[in-house]
Amino acid sequence: MRVVMTVLVVGAGPAGLATAITLARYGVPTLVVERRPEPSPLPRATGISTRTMELIRSWGLEERVRAGGVDVRWQAWIGPSLVSPHGTALDTIWPRPDVVSRLSPTAPACVPQDVLEAALLDHLTGFAHVEVRFGTELVAVRQADGVVEATLRDVGNGAVSACRPAYLVAADGAHSPVRNAIGIETDEVGDDDGPRGVLGSPWLAARTTLFTAPLPEGSLWDVLGERRHLIYTITNPEAGGVLLPAGDGRWIFGQDCDPDAPTPAYEALADQIATAIGLPGLRPTILRTGTFSFDAMMARRYRDGAVFLVGDAAHRMTPRGGTGLNTAVHDGHDLGWKLAWVMLGWASPELLDSYETEREPVGRRNTTLSAQSFGSYRDPAEELDFDLGGRVTHAxxxxxxxxxxxxxxxxxxxxxxxxxxxxxxxxxxxxxxxxxxxxxxxxxxxxxxxxxxxxxxxxxxxxxxxxxxxxxxxxxxxxxxxxxxxxxxxxxxxxxxxxxxxxxxxxxxxxxx
Incomplete structure (x- = not known):
């Protein structure tokens, strides 16, 4: 079976969805394939930057996206436990609302990634000229004489189909099979002072645990009162780590970990989380736990012929600073409108050369900063200016x-x-x-x-x-x-x-x- 489309997007995360939405709004026929059988239920990233919200606003999705978010103070709280009043509020890279209101028609949002992806996916599937296939993987890709040949496989039944898109966009993550297939190598990006994990450990691995913690008197938000922050750094040596609100009563607990150590039992994790929260009698419900590599890398090229890399396929960032998701969305939007202009005959193909020229320095800068131990604590005004990316002044x-x-x-x-x-x-x-x-x-x-x-x-x-x-x-x-x-x-x-x-x-x- 041969499928005909103009652009093939591999990956339905933030980068792939942003690319496809931008193409769709120009009327470009697009096929999006995603190996997972369904959208991810994991919150993952939670910070959506001002510029990303401007794009979401331009797509008519701001109200829906904000409705799925959490109202927070855009600061970090550092203390011995979540509920302890003995701590310190620190500015991070996120700007104050009063500053943002003078420079943008919108503002950052604390919205779990799964909520954001659901809103983007619903919007995308409303376009008749776009098809989204979950449970479909790309198993081969080659280019010859300017023609892209891609082979797709249905993960469920093994059925194979071939397609010849005019362009292929690899939005398939940090381990990108597409990037590997076309031979683009990557380089590690590290802190000059040596690698540092979540709390400065030498390990480049972290464990994240998604949990809920209902209380008889309400929720953890009710206990915290006015201390509703974007992130909490817990300094208790028995349960050190970070806690992040993830919407719908969910929380994320992140810790440095030895990548070679076995996964703790759920009961042990629950005890640690209760200690980090500061309520020893609390019995959190563990929804999921897993580890990830706390490292950073850059692809040596963003393009090979008619194949382009966006998001984590082009640059893998650590969670520090919360720039990974946002950089991915900006990549997708930039590449999307440029591909559309070329496909519609509004510009010559040379326009596409500007994608790497403009986006690689942004990806490298954000990746490098995310690898540094102070990556979450940078000048908010400088970060806002960089996030807005030189677009026209808002008035x-x-x-x-x-x-x-x-x-x-x-x-x-x-x-x-x-x-x-x-x-x-x-x-x-x-x-x-x-x-x-x-x-x-x-x-x-x-x-x-x-x-x-x-x-x-x-x-x-x-x-x-x-x-x-x-x-x-x-x-x-x-x-x-x-x-x-x-x-x-x-x-x-x-x-x-x-x-x-x-x-x-x-x-x-x-x-x-």
């Missing part, structure tokens, strides 16, 4: 132009409502102008595209009021052209030629007239 505007300070009139239809400048972004190029910019002035794009504006790329033009234009750095009579991810492509002023760090990739569009 609240009125689409109908009824606000004297933030008024906006647009050349595309839209409801009368107060929106963020991020909401103005279209699937193609978005041109923001000031009130004095001539409405018919196409010179910025003409210059950026080598003098020719391709008719295939949708262009959305939005005229901002003077104050907002000034806040966004748009000079009088000038404009700011944005990519679909909000990053500036061209800054233009009447007396200047276009400038911008990412303008070079835009010229590839001119090759497809």
């Amino acid at each position: 609240w505007v009125d689409q109908a132009g009824g606000d004297a300070d933030r008024g906006i009139t647009t050349t595309h239809p839209g409801a009368t409502r107060r929106v963020s400048t991020l909401d103005l972004l279209g699937p193609g190029l978005t041109v923001l102008t000031g009130p004095e910019t001539p409405a018919t002035d196409g010179q910025p794009l003409a210059l950026a595209l080598g003098g020719t504006l391709t008719s295939r790329v949708p262009v959305r033009t939005c005229r901002l009021d003077g104050r907002t234009a000034e806040a966004l750095g748009i000079p009088a009579g000038g404009s700011l052209t944005l990519r679909p991810d909000g990053k500036p492509a061209v800054h233009w002023a009447p007396e200047l030629v276009p400038s911008g760090a990412s303008s070079s990739w835009l010229t590839s569009v001119a090759a497809r007239k």
Whole structure:
């Protein structure tokens, strides 16, 4: 049996789902395959960054995702036990809500990964041109003369099918069979001072235990009162580790462990957890326990021909800093819109070269920091700036132009409502102008595209009021052209030629007239 699709995505975790959703929203036929028979029930990561929430918001999923989360203080608590009032609250990489509110229309969320994946999967399966197959694995892949040949196998009945996607996206995790099959090697990334586990041990292995701990008087949240934090570091030497809320009454207990030691009995784990919580008589219910390697690695390349790596397949991070899931989602979105532009004829294939150029430094930076012992405790302002990734400044505007300070009139239809400048972004190029910019002035794009504006790329033009234009750095009579991810492509002023760090990739569009 031969399956025909445009893009094959291997893996239905955050990276694969983000890639597929972005492609789907452009109308690109996509097949997603996942070896597991069903979505993972494990919470795994719980911190969703500001930029990730901006993407989720743009997909119309913010309300649903937040509904499955936990309301926390974005700090760590360090103390002898969970319930002990004798401890210290410390800032981590996560910014304060009052800071975020000035820079974004949304904010970080503490949402378990399984809840996030369920929301993304439901959204994805709503597109008629997308198919998602669980219980299906990729068993072979080869490339010849620019053609990808992939062989898929139904894990349940062993049935084999072949497909020839235009592009293949490997979102199949840190041990990526696709990456191994195409011969991309990896390098370990470590702390210069030596490896450190959860609490600074020399072991590069950790055990995580998922549990519930119902109390006669309510829940652990009720006992904690106002001390509802993102993460708790327990310093008791008899039960040292970290505790994280995982939603729906679930908690995660993480500990350093000797990878060669046998798994403790559930009863022993329950006793340790009760000690870490600080309620010795408590009998937690162990839902699952397992170990994972607490190391970090980078793929030497993000691409081989028409095969691309995203998420953990490209970079494996430790849990420190909570950047693994978020970097994966950002990878998927970046690759997704670039693949879509090429598939739709809006850009030449050279645009795809920018995926590794732009995303590899981000992955390397986050992977390196996650391998360091202080990886969870970095300057929140610096981390927020890096997370936002250089996208256009957020400002609240009125689409109908009824606000004297933030008024906006647009050349595309839209409801009368107060929106963020991020909401103005279209699937193609978005041109923001000031009130004095001539409405018919196409010179910025003409210059950026080598003098020719391709008719295939949708262009959305939005005229901002003077104050907002000034806040966004748009000079009088000038404009700011944005990519679909909000990053500036061209800054233009009447007396200047276009400038911008990412303008070079835009010229590839001119090759497809």
